[in-house]
Amino acid sequence: MGLLSIIRKIKRKEKKRLAGASLFVLANKQDNQGALKPAEIAKVLKLETMHTHRLKKKNL
Template identity: 75%
Template structure:
């Protein structure tokens, strides 16, 4: 509920949303698709760019992938004026 309230803030319109689903190295951790369902991200405004990346802070797996997506998503929407 709090995430949905934050994303409704006018100041955050157009902001990319990256969810790092930590502890994927532990058995029983929710998978990214399950987290998206719990957070009801599919019902979010279709103009919002979001991604959930499974990761492990312990092993480092998935962290680079997540930040690469974030950088590419932001870069794809930057307008450069000459």
């Protein structure tokens, strides 16, 4: 078994282990120049690709 297949196997196990886990993203300091907007943060984190989790966006 090569190194890449070992890494893939570990990633699959981690993905299964984290399925259903909660993820909280806090977009603090929105008033700072250069701060990413919540939609930009969601894009960078690829939140739309997380089909095993519910996604709820809330602006405070």
